[in-house]
Amino acid sequence: MSLSFHLPQNADRFAVINQSFVSRGYGISTRDDGPNRLATLTIRKEQGKQTLYYGFVVLRGESGTGKAADDEPVVRHFKMSDPERAAAEAIIKGAEAQSADTASFVVQVLKRLSGAQSTQPAAKLLGQKATTRETMAVAAKIMGLAGLPARTVHGIGLGLDRRHAQFEHWLEVHDGSAWVPFRADATGPGLAPDQFAWWRGPAPFAKITGGDLPQVVTTVNRVRTSTLQVVRSLGESAKDPLLTWSLYSLPLQTQLVFRLLLVVPLGVFLLVVLRNVVGVKTFGTFMPVLIALAFRETGLAWGIMLFTVVVAGGLLVRLYLEHLKLLLVPRLAAVLIVVIMLMAVLSLISHKLGIVSGLSVALFPMVILTMTIERMSVVWDERGAMESLKEGLGSLIVAVLCFYALSADAIEHLAFAFPELLLVLLAATVLLGRYSGYRLTELARFRVLGGRQG
Amino acid sequence: MFGIARRLRDNGVLGINARNGNYLLPHNPRRLYPLVDDKLITKRLAEGVGIKVPALYGVIEFPSQVKTVHDMVALHEDFVVKPAQGSGGEGIIVVMGRAADNYRLADGSLMDHRDMEFHLNNLLSGIYSLGGQPDKILIEYRVLFDSVFEKVAYQGIPDVRIIVYFGFPVMAMVRLPTRLSKGKANLHQGAIGAGLDITSGRTLTAVWRNAIVADHPDTGNPVSGIQVPHWDTLLDIAARSWEMTGLAYQGVDIVLDRDQGPMILELNARPGLAIQIANRCGLRHRLESVDENRAALIEVADRIAFAKQHFAALPLSG
Numbered sequence A: 001m002s003l004s005f006h007l008p009q010n011a012d013r014f015a016v017i018n019q020s021f022v023s024r025g026y027g028i029s030t031r032d033d034g035p036n037r038l039a040t041l042t043i044r045k046e047q048g049k050q051t052l053y054y055g056f057v058v059l060r061g062e063s064g065t066g067k068a069a070d071d072e073p074v075v076r077h078f079k080m081s082d083p084e085r086a087a088a089e090a091i092i093k094g095a096e097a098q099s100a101d102t103a104s105f106v107v108q109v110l111k112r113l114s115g116a117q118s119t120q121p122a123a124k125l126l127g128q129k130a131t132t133r134e135t136m137a138v139a140a141k142i143m144g145l146a147g148l149p150a151r152t153v154h155g156i157g158l159g160l161d162r163r164h165a166q167f168e169h170w171l172e173v174h175d176g177s178a179w180v181p182f183r184a185d186a187t188g189p190g191l192a193p194d195q196f197a198w199w200r201g202p203a204p205f206a207k208i209t210g211g212d213l214p215q216v217v218t219t220v221n222r223v224r225t226s227t228l229q230v231v232r233s234l235g236e237s238a239k240d241p242l243l244t245w246s247l248y249s250l251p252l253q254t255q256l257v258f259r260l261l262l263v264v265p266l267g268v269f270l271l272v273v274l275r276n277v278v279g280v281k282t283f284g285t286f287m288p289v290l291i292a293l294a295f296r297e298t299g300l301a302w303g304i305m306l307f308t309v310v311v312a313g314g315l316l317v318r319l320y321l322e323h324l325k326l327l328l329v330p331r332l333a334a335v336l337i338v339v340i341m342l343m344a345v346l347s348l349i350s351h352k353l354g355i356v357s358g359l360s361v362a363l364f365p366m367v368i369l370t371m372t373i374e375r376m377s378v379v380w381d382e383r384g385a386m387e388s389l390k391e392g393l394g395s396l397i398v399a400v401l402c403f404y405a406l407s408a409d410a411i412e413h414l415a416f417a418f419p420e421l422l423l424v425l426l427a428a429t430v431l432l433g434r435y436s437g438y439r440l441t442e443l444a445r446f447r448v449l450g451g452r453q454g
Numbered sequence B: 001m002f003g004i005a006r007r008l009r010d011n012g013v014l015g016i017n018a019r020n021g022n023y024l025l026p027h028n029p030r031r032l033y034p035l036v037d038d039k040l041i042t043k044r045l046a047e048g049v050g051i052k053v054p055a056l057y058g059v060i061e062f063p064s065q066v067k068t069v070h071d072m073v074a075l076h077e078d079f080v081v082k083p084a085q086g087s088g089g090e091g092i093i094v095v096m097g098r099a100a101d102n103y104r105l106a107d108g109s110l111m112d113h114r115d116m117e118f119h120l121n122n123l124l125s126g127i128y129s130l131g132g133q134p135d136k137i138l139i140e141y142r143v144l145f146d147s148v149f150e151k152v153a154y155q156g157i158p159d160v161r162i163i164v165y166f167g168f169p170v171m172a173m174v175r176l177p178t179r180l181s182k183g184k185a186n187l188h189q190g191a192i193g194a195g196l197d198i199t200s201g202r203t204l205t206a207v208w209r210n211a212i213v214a215d216h217p218d219t220g221n222p223v224s225g226i227q228v229p230h231w232d233t234l235l236d237i238a239a240r241s242w243e244m245t246g247l248a249y250q251g252v253d254i255v256l257d258r259d260q261g262p263m264i265l266e267l268n269a270r271p272g273l274a275i276q277i278a279n280r281c282g283l284r285h286r287l288e289s290v291d292e293n294r295a296a297l298i299e300v301a302d303r304i305a306f307a308k309q310h311f312a313a314l315p316l317s318g
Helices: A082-097 A102-113 A120-126 A132-145 A227-238 A252-261 A264-278 A287-298 A300-324 A328-352 A356-363 A366-406 A409-417 A421-433 A440-445 B002-010 B016-027 B030-037 B039-048 B063-072 B113-124 B147-152 B231-245 B275-279 B284-293 B300-310
Strands: A002-007 A014-022 A027-033 A036-042 A053-060 A150-157 A168-174 A179-183 A195-200 A206-209 B056-060 B079-083 B093-099 B102-105 B137-140 B159-165 B168-176 B192-196 B203-208 B211-213 B249-257 B261-268
Touching: A002 A195, A036 A195, A082 A102, A082 A120, A082 A132, A102 A120, A102 A132, A102 A168, A102 A179, A120 A132, A132 A150, A132 A168, A168 A195, A252 A409, A264 A287, A264 A366, A264 A409, A264 A421, A264 A440, A287 A300, A287 A356, A287 A366, A300 A328, A300 A366, A328 A366, A366 A409, A409 A421, A440 B002, B016 B249, B030 B039, B030 B231, B030 B261, B039 B056, B039 B137, B039 B231, B039 B261, B056 B063, B063 B113, B079 B113, B113 B137, B147 B168, B159 B231, B159 B261, B159 B284, B168 B231, B168 B275, B168 B284, B168 B300, B192 B275, B203 B275, B231 B249, B231 B261, B231 B300, B284 B300
Parallel strands: none
Antiparallel strands: A002 A036, A002 A206, A014 A053, A027 A036, A150 A168, A150 A195, A168 A179, B056 B137, B079 B093, B079 B137, B093 B102, B159 B168, B159 B249, B168 B192, B192 B203, B203 B211, B249 B261
């Protein structure tokens, strides 16, 4: 079985920057076909319904963003029956009478063919219910008869996100120097800014041999990409070694991992500042950063609530285990098991209540939670509930601050696009490592020593 | 805020970052830490140079030995159980006597054999040790504190903490247990710290929970003006601890036994900074003065003389 379909190409204001086929087991070949480019997917054995995906990313920019490959203008003469020819000539005659140049002539012809000024000869040519595509084909025939090089164009509107985008059709006429597009509704030369030409000519979008007619579904999605990624995509052909060595060249899955990993240093730096310059006490050195990472997935309000519930539940169980006089490692293991059960129960409850955010409780680092619970209960025992809650709250506040730092889009973008910024962060961290000034909390602690020396 | 930071700096108050960055990291080599983190090693080091320590009744290293504790202490009415690598006085149990089959603790509560074994197992598994690694347990002589502190200590044993820098005793304080500290002598657990005049060994002002106090909160007796007995011996022990461990900056904890006199309880490689509040004086000027003069003062006696001359109490006026 072989399926061939048209591939999009660069146009004046559009550049195709990324194409992908998802077609397991099919051989893929592409070739030029006049002004178009065709992809042919072939496979020897096929059963039942086959689903093939083809995706591409179009960059919209200023005029001249992409170079359109153009063929030489040729006047095509189509076969017409006599009544058709007579009707076409009648339209040409009427249009010529009301136009001054090629552009206004084409507009007049399109007007006569479009629904608004449907004339007797047009009805003869178009039949009862002509689609835009058929209308454009007829318009191309009339242009041929009038001695103008013309072709139909098929494309899509890129404006809105649509799951089932319809192909749009328009006409291109060569005015002697360049191909000029004309919209089917006869509103003059030029296109809407979001109309993207896909292929040209009378050929259908896809052809199949050895199979049933293909069903084509087109989906349009707006994609936000960084300037750097665009530059890289455009520059890929140039093979700039600097650009091909960016993190953007990693597989998408790995990119996502690094998007997360590269913001962690900032959270860690923030933690260093809060601990060594401010003097906030936290449970565990990096626990707040890990909790902040979990908050990114759960959302802040839910994150805090789930964290509090799990830690409070864990503390209660830990309090009970105290009576059983368990040894350290089995006790930790028991708390860990309880933490996992709590997480499972919370997920179930929130699922039954239809709260999606509750499901993300599974993203909390359970070992870190367990250690937090253990440390909290030990501090509780030794220095009292106040101290324990104070440190717990301190950890949570640091986690929230880290969360805000980690979830800023600008920061994520900066860290990912310019990973060399990590060197700056590293330098600042090393500098802080030699900070020997007072911590903010020490100012309060040594307050009584702030008097003048006698 | 910057005003107070500047005044603290002018008064030579040492912050935790400065302590770690300027004194601990450059002068206390990591490899020497086990000497003070493991109280068993410290005890043997001190005995090696003839410094008195509380007598060791026994060591428990494995869970199988836990049940032998009762035989170990059979001959002793009172004793102390402590983790070899514990910090901040945590995990220490002071047994004052027996009541039938139970151990009577310092606070008057009772502990049966099973509870004691559970506690020992916990200590062995490292619950109070610095890195959480398995620990050893020391069973040792219970220090009978000198009557001089009777009126200003609530249960427990008061001890003298001396900060020693390159063998110079730079600052000292007495730590007095309170009801809040549950008889323990650690400031962060609620004990009182009373500054000591290095020259005379008399107590100055006292700090309790980061605030200055004049009287002991439980007994109501004034805590200043008390003369620490055997002061010169204490200074001698402190100064010699530098040669003992090689740690340039350390805290020496000394207890005064009624019968046996001063003995080293433990050494600390990261001594706390609250001692500055107790003395109402910053540490940095004294440390810098030691740095300027230590090349010329090698002998223990010279170092003590220098400290006595230069580190006399200069109370703050504000």
